[in-house]
Amino acid sequence: MAIKNAFYAQSGGVTAVINASACGVIQTARKHPDKIGKVFAGRNGILGALNEELIDTSLETDEAIQALIHTPGGAFGSCRYKLKNISENRREYERLIEVFRAHDIGYFFYNGGGDSQDTAYKVSQMGETMGYPITCIGVPKTVDNDLPFTDCCPGFGSVAKYIATSTQEASLDIKSMCETSTKVFVLEVMGRHAGWIAASGGLAGEGEGEPPHIILFPEIPFNRDAFLERVEFCVKEYGYCVVVASEGAQYEDGRFLADAGATDAFGHTQLGGVAPALANMVRQALGYKYHWAVADYLQRSARHIASATDVEQAYTVGKAAVEMALDGKQALMPTIVREQAKPYRWKIGEAPLSEVANQEKKMPIHYISDDGFGITKDCRDYLQPLIAGESFPPFENGIPKVAKLSNTLAEKKLKTDFHI
Amino acid sequence: MAIKNAFYAQSGGVTAVINASACGVIQTARKHPDKIGKVFAGRNGILGALNEELIDTSLETDEAIQALIHTPGGAFGSCRYKLKNISENRREYERLIEVFRAHDIGYFFYNGGGDSQDTAYKVSQMGETMGYPITCIGVPKTVDNDLPFTDCCPGFGSVAKYIATSTQEASLDIKSMCETSTKVFVLEVMGRHAGWIAASGGLAGEGEGEPPHIILFPEIPFNRDAFLERVEFCVKEYGYCVVVASEGAQYEDGRFLADAGATDAFGHTQLGGVAPALANMVRQALGYKYHWAVADYLQRSARHIASATDVEQAYTVGKAAVEMALDGKQALMPTIVREQAKPYRWKIGEAPLSEVANQEKKMPIHYISDDGFGITKDCRDYLQPLIAGESFPPFENGIPKVAKLSNTLAEKKLKTDFHI
Numbered sequence: 001m002a003i004k005n006a007f008y009a010q011s012g013g014v015t016a017v018i019n020a021s022a023c024g025v026i027q028t029a030r031k032h033p034d035k036i037g038k039v040f041a042g043r044n045g046i047l048g049a050l051n052e053e054l055i056d057t058s059l060e061t062d063e064a065i066q067a068l069i070h071t072p073g074g075a076f077g078s079c080r081y082k083l084k085n086i087s088e089n090r091r092e093y094e095r096l097i098e099v100f101r102a103h104d105i106g107y108f109f110y111n112g113g114g115d116s117q118d119t120a121y122k123v124s125q126m127g128e129t130m131g132y133p134i135t136c137i138g139v140p141k142t143v144d145n146d147l148p149f150t151d152c153c154p155g156f157g158s159v160a161k162y163i164a165t166s167t168q169e170a171s172l173d174i175k176s177m178c179e180t181s182t183k184v185f186v187l188e189v190m191g192r193h194a195g196w197i198a199a200s201g202g203l204a205g206e207g208e209g210e211p212p213h214i215i216l217f218p219e220i221p222f223n224r225d226a227f228l229e230r231v232e233f234c235v236k237e238y239g240y241c242v243v244v245a246s247e248g249a250q251y252e253d254g255r256f257l258a259d260a261g262a263t264d265a266f267g268h269t270q271l272g273g274v275a276p277a278l279a280n281m282v283r284q285a286l287g288y289k290y291h292w293a294v295a296d297y298l299q300r301s302a303r304h305i306a307s308a309t310d311v312e313q314a315y316t317v318g319k320a321a322v323e324m325a326l327d328g329k330q331a332l333m334p335t336i337v338r339e340q341a342k343p344y345r346w347k348i349g350e351a352p353l354s355e356v357a358n359q360e361k362k363m364p365i366h367y368i369s370d371d372g373f374g375i376t377k378d379c380r381d382y383l384q385p386l387i388a389g390e391s392f393p394p395f396e397n398g399i400p401k402v403a404k405l406s407n408t409l410a411e412k413k414l415k416t417d418f419h420i
Numbered sequence: 421m422a423i424k425n426a427f428y429a430q431s432g433g434v435t436a437v438i439n440a441s442a443c444g445v446i447q448t449a450r451k452h453p454d455k456i457g458k459v460f461a462g463r464n465g466i467l468g469a470l471n472e473e474l475i476d477t478s479l480e481t482d483e484a485i486q487a488l489i490h491t492p493g494g495a496f497g498s499c500r501y502k503l504k505n506i507s508e509n510r511r512e513y514e515r516l517i518e519v520f521r522a523h524d525i526g527y528f529f530y531n532g533g534g535d536s537q538d539t540a541y542k543v544s545q546m547g548e549t550m551g552y553p554i555t556c557i558g559v560p561k562t563v564d565n566d567l568p569f570t571d572c573c574p575g576f577g578s579v580a581k582y583i584a585t586s587t588q589e590a591s592l593d594i595k596s597m598c599e600t601s602t603k604v605f606v607l608e609v610m611g612r613h614a615g616w617i618a619a620s621g622g623l624a625g626e627g628e629g630e631p632p633h634i635i636l637f638p639e640i641p642f643n644r645d646a647f648l649e650r651v652e653f654c655v656k657e658y659g660y661c662v663v664v665a666s667e668g669a670q671y672e673d674g675r676f677l678a679d680a681g682a683t684d685a686f687g688h689t690q691l692g693g694v695a696p697a698l699a700n701m702v703r704q705a706l707g708y709k710y711h712w713a714v715a716d717y718l719q720r721s722a723r724h725i726a727s728a729t730d731v732e733q734a735y736t737v738g739k740a741a742v743e744m745a746l747d748g749k750q751a752l753m754p755t756i757v758r759e760q761a762k763p764y765r766w767k768i769g770e771a772p773l774s775e776v777a778n779q780e781k782k783m784p785i786h787y788i789s790d791d792g793f794g795i796t797k798d799c800r801d802y803l804q805p806l807i808a809g810e811s812f813p814p815f816e817n818g819i820p821k822v823a824k825l826s827n828t829l830a831e832k833k834l835k836t837d838f839h840i
Binding site for chain 1: 499581591596600605624693711714716718724727810812818
């Protein structure tokens with residue numbers, strides 16, 4: 001087997017641990033110099049390949065690569081850019097082949113969610129349809145936890161830990177103040193179509209009356225009257241009411257509670273503003289003093305409160321992707337397989353990219369309590385191990401220390417630029 | 421000197437470390453059983469005294485009291501309730517004396533910000549004007565960092581560390597994505613009239629082009645054109661723009677950028693919504709894709725990322741308050757005195773409550789850069805030591821472990837209830 005270079009790229013929304021996957025890919029590749037030459041990282045995801053902007057990671061020190069494990073964001077840049085089908089835009093694939101050939105790339109590792117696994121799948125088809133065989137392995141990542149086949153998605157556990165912790169901490173604040181001040185607190189969390197992140201707020205408390213008192217899932221149609229009735233009950237019974245609301249919370253007819261109107265490159269509606277909408281509803285109907293928070297990017301970049309389980313899984317799927325490629329596997333994505341819940345034991349499995357792409361895994365309905373406002377014991381048992389363990393980054397001058405990469409681009413070998 | 425009981429209460433907005441001050445008060449009092457009997461904690465601040473709802477902290481174990489040091493929120497409940505002057509509402513003070521006498525209370529420790537120090541001062545006057553001498557010591561606390569005389573306020577350093585860390589982490593996220601997605605990120609932070617918290621976002625980066633690119637202070641009148649020009653410059657020059665905006669950001673004429681319209685018990689306007697207002701401004705004028713976050717209570721309850729310096733100072737002012745009382749001092753508040761900046765050295769000083777009350781310390785103008793959008797080296801030197809050191813709480817089941825108090829009320833000795 002000839003030595004080939006590898007292309008690795010990060011795609012879609014980044015997470016607190018996507019760089020841990022990058023670390024897993026690069027460190028594992030470095031252990032196999034007889035098979036893998038350089039790992040080129042795409043500058044801004046697949047765009048780096050199309051634009052021939054290839055970061056030569058072989059120029060980074062072992063220390064810098066190791067530091068990726070505690071650095072949030074996407075160290076090489078990510079993108080929201082979806083390849084069309086080969087039949088629709090053959091030119092893009094021809095360009096990819098041109099760039100891959102020029103840089104002797106034989107391995108393609110694409111780190112992302114459902115849309116990105118779709119891209120990885122399309123690239124894997126180039127061998128058959130366009131005569132440039134390339135080993136393609138997807139590396140799972142999404143805070144939304146909505147990829148099929150895998151027990152969970154790297155990136156999710158850390159957001160879940162952040163949301164559970166923040167919900168607990170903020171609830172202690174509200175509880176202290178509710179006698180004479182704020183009675184209702186709404187925390188808006190991510191999760192466009194799946195309520196996994198909102199559900200994780202439920203780990204903040206378990207007993208009767210413990211916060212959060214209401215979780216709003218995208219899976220459950222929002223009912224204004226039932227919501228307000230529950231808020232009023234909690235304030236009267238417990239003195240306060242803490243609400244964790246998914247940005248994807250929607251009415252029966254599919255209208256989002258807060259629809260910002262814009263759409264992203266994948267055609268998804270850009271959401272935001274559920275929390276103020278709910279707070280305003282409470283104020284108008286019940287007159288309670290309220291506060292609201294929108295965690296937004298803070299939740300998915302909060303490496304300082306990452307789950308040790310998540311960091312380990314993120315690293316391991318990166319490592320496994322390279323090992324699968326070296327084993328001659330093709331068009332697969334490593335998955336997390338839960339072997340045992342208590343104590344938690346997991347191993348790496350695999351799923352075909354053709355089946356992973358463009359599927360969304362929603363919360364099973366038995367994970368949501370009958371009243372639609374909470375999580376069940378089954379859900380708690382599923383979520384609990386994913387937030388287990390702390391993996392604090394090193395600190396310098398009071399803030400986390402992060403990887404400093406040179407991100408040097410490999411010299412361009414092609415004469416032409418590509419215009420997307 | 422006869423043994424007297426003590427009354428301790430938490431007032432105003434709670435913090436990640438106000439319970440560390442409670443821990444300092446209670447542990448220090450427990451070391452002096454020859455002078456201080458029980459420490460009663462007011463349930464919901466001063467209301468606990470008026471309502472004769474006194475939590476008997478002597479019933480809590482040493483372990484539970486020790487756990488206060490890593491528990492956010494106000495463990496005994498707080499309140500937003502301001503005592504009137506003795507001349508205006510003599511009845512309230514008569515009631516306080518009735519309750520204090522019934523429970524043999526000779527020490528009064530009030531843990532709060534400017535308004536609360538005002539309450540402590542008024543209570544200290546009861547001795548002279550109403551013949552019930554009581555030793556009154558204020559315990560400083562406010563995330564706003566706006567108390568005079570003290571170098572900083574316990575509670576602030578931890579918010580500052582949270583905001584600096586969150587700004588750094590979210591900026592890494594935006595930077596990864598800006599090529600094809602979000603270009604502008606706005607983080608709204610607390611600080612009604614003083615820009616200290618917003619300034620702390622500046623600790624996330626220092627060099628040319630490093631985020632945050634814009635800080636909006638309440639001290640600097642907001643200029644729409646200058647703001648948008650700077651946003652556009654940053655996006656063109658650096659690819660993205662990160663904005664840290666104080667909730668108190670306001671126009672030249674004093675109108676807040678986002679005025680929710682409601683007012684709290686102290687007559688302060690309740691703010692919220694600066695971030696979406698700014699994001700909308702950017703979208704309309706420049707058309708950039710944006711995201712925004714409102715940290716709200718998350719920032720002031722984030723004990724998981726507390727500053728070790730802040731935790732130590734919070735504990736020490738509680739301890740010092742008791743020691744000052746035992747030294748026979750009256751109507752004072754312990755302060756933090758900076759002895760040396762590098763390496764940071766501080767000691768406890770004292771300030772008269774009569775002068776502390778109702779003063780607000782704003783940012784010195786030389787802490788804000790000439791363009792009004794950043795912090796100066798002087799400001800950085802001031803802030804840096806306050807976020808130094810980590811003080812992670814213990815974790816259980818993936819989330820922070822917090823104190824479990826029984827909060828048992830002392831038996832009521834008075835026959836009458838008080839109606840506020």
